[in-house]
Amino acid sequence: MLTIFFSTLFFLSASHASIAIDSIEYKLLATNKTSSMEKEMNQAAAEGYRFEGTMGGETAAGGNEIVVIMSRNPGEKGPRFDYKLLATQKTSTMNKELNEAGAQGFLYAGQTIYNSMFGGREVVTILERNDANKTAYEYKLLATSRTSTMEKELNGVGRDGFVFCGITIAETSFGGREVVSILRRQMDKNQYRERRMEPRSLPLAVLIRRGEPLRSRAD
Numbered sequence: 144m145l146t147i148f149f150s151t152l153f154f155l156s157a158s159h160a161s162i163a164i165d166s167i168e169y170k171l172l173a174t175n176k177t178s179s180m181e182k183e184m185n186q187a188a189a190e191g192y193r194f195e196g197t198m199g200g201e202t203a204a205g206g207n208e209i210v211v212i213m214s215r216n217p218g219e220k221g222p223r224f225d226y227k228l229l230a231t232q233k234t235s236t237m238n239k240e241l242n243e244a245g246a247q248g249f250l251y252a253g254q255t256i257y258n259s260m261f262g263g264r265e266v267v268t269i270l271e272r273n274d275a276n277k278t279a280y281e282y283k284l285l286a287t288s289r290t291s292t293m294e295k296e297l298n299g300v301g302r303d304g305f306v307f308c309g310i311t312i313a314e315t316s317f318g319g320r321e322v323v324s325i326l327r328r329q330m331d332k333n334q335y336r337e338r339r340m341e342p343r344s345l346p347l348a349v350l351i352r353r354g355e356p357l358r359s360r361a362d
Contacts, residue, residue, distance in 0.1 A: 152153075165218065172211040173198040173202065176238060177257070177267060178211055181228035184269075191215040194271055199257030203239050207258045209267060222273045229268045230257065234323075238284040241325070245280035248272045251308040251327055266311065266323055281305075286323045292324045304328045 170181045170192050184194065192213035199209045212244035229240045249270035254282050257267045283305050285296045297307070312322050 152326065156280075167215065168192075168217060170213045170215075170216050172213065173208045175206060175208050177209060177228055177230040177265075180211060181226060184211060184213065184226040184228065184240035185211050188226060191217075191221075191223070193221075193268060194223055194252045195321060197253045197255050197267070197269055199255040199267060203256075209255065209257045211269070219317075222275055224271045224273050226252075227270045227272070229270070230265045232265055233282055234286045238282065241284060243270065245282050245327065245330065246269050248276060248279055250276075250278075250280060251282070251325060253312055254309045256311050268325065280327045281330045283326045284323070284327070286321050287340060288321050290322060297324060297326075300326055323345065 147165065148188065170187050174178060174180050174183065192215045193216050195212040197209065197211045200207070202208050202210070202228045227244050229237060229244065231237045231240065233248045242246045249272045252269045256264065263338050285293060285300070287296065289292050301307075307331050308325045308327055310322065310324045312320075
């Protein structure tokens with residue numbers, strides 16, 4: 144009986160020690176410049192930290208700031224990530240920048256609304272990339288002031304295979320008080336090659352104006 148008791152006690156002690164070893168370290172980043180935040184996030188990522196969450200708002204010490212939480216497990220040697228932060232007042236610009244980042248393998252990580260010093264009220268999107276992952280992504284940003292319209296648009300892109308990433312509801316410079324949703328889907332390999340095509344790879348007819356003879360560089 145004593146043998147069973149001490150065996151159980153040893154097992155519980157070992158389990159407790161194991162839990163204690165798996166500690167997590169956190170890093171909080173706060174700044175009023177989105178460009179500074181991207182730099183600080185990548186510096187933290189080089190130290191093994193990974194993005195956990197973000198929020199934009201007014202803090203007691205720094206006024207309007209964007210705050211990011213990152214974490215790491217000191218005992219783990221997992222993959223390293225690099226980060227891209229996008230911030231803009233225009234949905235068309237954000238959609239374009241999202242797809243440019245997606246073609247480079249950046250995956251959606253989080254979004255928030257932030258009242259910046261220079262850009263006014265902006266939608267901020269954070270993306271992360273693991274160098275071991277070679278997948279490319281296509282993004283779709285939806286913005287509307289009506290929830291019924293948002294549901295219709297979500298179902299429309301959902302039929303095309305887009306997966307929901309995140310949503311924010313706030314007064315933006317896009318169009319007043321809006322619902323902003325971001326979705327993604329894995330990009331087809333052929334589509335990925337087309338987006339990476341250099342201008343010199345285009346047909347000759349696209350490179351010269353109609354009715355104008357092709358001239359050498361010496362001319």
